[in-house]
Amino acid sequence: MIRGLANRDFGSENGRNGLQVREEVSMSDEWPSILARTGLEKTYGEFPDDVREALASALGLVERMKAEPAYADEPAHVFQAARALENEA
Amino acid sequence: MSDDLFYMSAAEAGRKIAAKELSSAELTDTLLARTEALDGKLNAYIRLLGDAARASAKAADAAMAKGGPKSPLHGVPVGLKDIIDLEGVHTTAHSKLLLDNVARSDAFVTAKLKEAGCVITGKLSTHEFAIGGPAFDLPFPPARNPWNPAHHPGGSSSGAGTSVAAGMLPAALGSDTGGSVRNPASCCGIVGIKPTYGRVSRAGVVPLSFSLDNVGPLTRTVEDNALVLAAIAGHDPRDPACDPRPVPDYTATLRQGVKGLKIGLIRHFYTEDLVADPEMAEGIEGAARLLESMGAEVREIRLPPLSQYAACNRVILLSEAYAIHQKDLQTRAGDYAASTRRRILPGAFMTGADYVNATRMREKLVAAFNEAMQGLDAAVTASSMEPPTDMSDMQEVERTYARQARAPFNLIGNPAIAIPSGFHSNGLPLALQIVGRAFDEAMCFRVAWAVERELNLGVRRPPV
Numbered sequence: 001m002i003r004g005l006a007n008r009d010f011g012s013e014n015g016r017n018g019l020q021v022r023e024e025v026s027m028s029d030e031w032p033s034i035l036a037r038t039g040l041e042k043t044y045g046e047f048p049d050d051v052r053e054a055l056a057s058a059l060g061l062v063e064r065m066k067a068e069p070a071y072a073d074e075p076a077h078v079f080q081a082a083r084a085l086e087n088e089a
Numbered sequence: 090m091s092d093d094l095f096y097m098s099a100a101e102a103g104r105k106i107a108a109k110e111l112s113s114a115e116l117t118d119t120l121l122a123r124t125e126a127l128d129g130k131l132n133a134y135i136r137l138l139g140d141a142a143r144a145s146a147k148a149a150d151a152a153m154a155k156g157g158p159k160s161p162l163h164g165v166p167v168g169l170k171d172i173i174d175l176e177g178v179h180t181t182a183h184s185k186l187l188l189d190n191v192a193r194s195d196a197f198v199t200a201k202l203k204e205a206g207c208v209i210t211g212k213l214s215t216h217e218f219a220i221g222g223p224a225f226d227l228p229f230p231p232a233r234n235p236w237n238p239a240h241h242p243g244g245s246s247s248g249a250g251t252s253v254a255a256g257m258l259p260a261a262l263g264s265d266t267g268g269s270v271r272n273p274a275s276c277c278g279i280v281g282i283k284p285t286y287g288r289v290s291r292a293g294v295v296p297l298s299f300s301l302d303n304v305g306p307l308t309r310t311v312e313d314n315a316l317v318l319a320a321i322a323g324h325d326p327r328d329p330a331c332d333p334r335p336v337p338d339y340t341a342t343l344r345q346g347v348k349g350l351k352i353g354l355i356r357h358f359y360t361e362d363l364v365a366d367p368e369m370a371e372g373i374e375g376a377a378r379l380l381e382s383m384g385a386e387v388r389e390i391r392l393p394p395l396s397q398y399a400a401c402n403r404v405i406l407l408s409e410a411y412a413i414h415q416k417d418l419q420t421r422a423g424d425y426a427a428s429t430r431r432r433i434l435p436g437a438f439m440t441g442a443d444y445v446n447a448t449r450m451r452e453k454l455v456a457a458f459n460e461a462m463q464g465l466d467a468a469v470t471a472s473s474m475e476p477p478t479d480m481s482d483m484q485e486v487e488r489t490y491a492r493q494a495r496a497p498f499n500l501i502g503n504p505a506i507a508i509p510s511g512f513h514s515n516g517l518p519l520a521l522q523i524v525g526r527a528f529d530e531a532m533c534f535r536v537a538w539a540v541e542r543e544l545n546l547g548v549r550r551p552p553v
Contacts, residue, residue, distance in 0.1 A: 038419075038437045038438070039415070039419040040418070040419060040434075040437055042419065042420065042422075043418060043419060043422040043434075046422060046423055047422060047423075047427075047430065050422075050427070050430055050431050050434055051434060051437075053431065053434075054431065054434035054435040054437060054438060055435070055438045057435040058407070058435040058436070058437075058438035058439055058443075059438070061400050061403050061404050061407070061435065061439075062400075062404060062439070062443050064396055064397070064399075064400035065397060065400040065401050065404055065446075065447060065450055066397055066400075066450075067401070067446040067447060067449060067450040069446055069449040069450065069453075073449045073452065073453070074449065074452065075445050075448035075449050075451075075452070076300070076448040076449070076451040076452050076455075077300060077448060
């Protein structure tokens with residue numbers, strides 16, 4: 001999550017992803033670099049509200065997930081080196 | 090006879106075709122004529138393949154005469170959500186982006202339906218890329234609810250729900266990543282199952298989220314659902330997640346009843362985490378009492394909050410969906426419906442760590458469910474929190490769309506079936522959900538069949 005943009009000065013109410021979230025996010029010095037990093041400059045030029053709301057929504061989703069894994073907690077999909085060979089067999 | 094054919098179950102149609110009391114050609118012709126009469130209002134189909142379906146029905150009748158039925162569904166018409174490939178036919182995913190996309194081969198599930206002798210009637214409306222929501226800025230109009238065409242039919246397998254509920258088809262295939270088979274089933278008063286992840290191949294189906302996508306049938310009866318799932322399930326090496334274990338005969342245990350079963354009730358999903366419409370909640374509570382009256386032991390169980398399951402599902406879903414759509418959302422975002430664009434774009438702001446942590450969280454939420462299910466055969470909970478809303482009020486559609494308890498079972502991978510539980514005072518269907526252990530779809534069908542038989546809601550037809 002691009003946490004540096006949280007708690008700034010424009011609001012977005014977004015319930016599109018299952019959550020009623022109000023995040024304060026702003027246009028800041030970081031915003032152009034965020035857009036460049038995500039490759040969304042053109043999309044932001046056409047649909048600025050959609051991109052801003054997407055960031056607020058993403059922030060809210062990650063927050064709501066409350067994931068606090070321990071160091072050794074494994075992810076749901078674990079790479080299996082032999083699987084491709086098994087499928088071929 | 091025509092009226093009987095509109096709402097004849099797939100099982101009965103298959104039996105009559107096998108007994109030569111009905112031809113596939115007659116059934117297919119009748120349902121195509123009904124579709125042509127109704128679909129200008131309901132928009133269930135993106136592409137109706139009338140000539141091909143008639144030819145396929147005649148071929149099914151000829152094959153039947155020569156060698157008998159290939160399956161209990163021989164000669165039965167089935168529609169495909171338009172993210173499922175049918176060789177030589179466009180798969181558009183209801184999107185401007187895929188208007189020229191012609192499938193080079195059948196999806197695994199399409200091929201399985203053909204092997205079973207089914208007649209493919211066409212491609213059904215969906216929400217764009219199975220995520221967008223009902224939208225009016227797409228090349229095709231959104232499907233509408235046969236119980237009240239002003240209301241949405243749920244989605245994203247919206248055309249599947251509409252066509253089956255309206256008596257245009259006895260069965261259709263949809264897909265379910267966060268509830269997209271069970272939502273239209275719930276909204277349209279029919280039956281829809283999300284099988285265990287890996288039970289049905291995803292090969293040849295436009296992906297939304299690799300680790301959450303499932304293909305599942307929508308039908309008017311539980312028995313039909315069991316028959317269609319049996320027809321499309323099975324191992325497919327083209328899908329790396331597809332499980333090799335054999336497919337059971339789901340109808341073998343269908344009528345065993347619920348006496349002696351232990352069933353969990355996940356009440357906090359619809360009374361605390363989200364508060365359901367009182368009539369929706371009463372439908373679920375009534376079904377729980379019904380199960381008790383039939384001899385099941387029902388006891389309340391608790392899981393982590395619904396919001397945690399929903400958020401974890403969404404972080405994974407959007408990360409995977411954005412990976413698929415990244416290039417197009419960077420370069421031609423205006424070609425998506427506004428609702429699709431807005432739903433997928435948050436994935437751009439998830440980091441690798443967010444995604445991995447969501448999959449680590451997923452393991453914990455799976456463990457929590459399995460622990461709560463210790464000693465239980467199945468669990469009952471809500472599907473939607475309220476009946477479908479009026480499509481002219483898109484804010485209300487958006488507000489209510491996420492108020493559901495389906496996404497947890499995509500996350501944990503277990504089978505979950507949505508069935509009707511009654512009707513709201515506004516005339517729209519009510520629904521509940523039955524969840525089983527992994528790969529125990531048979532138990533979902535068994536419990537669902539018992540409720541279906543007692544409630545006997547299938548006699549009520551939408552006013553189309």
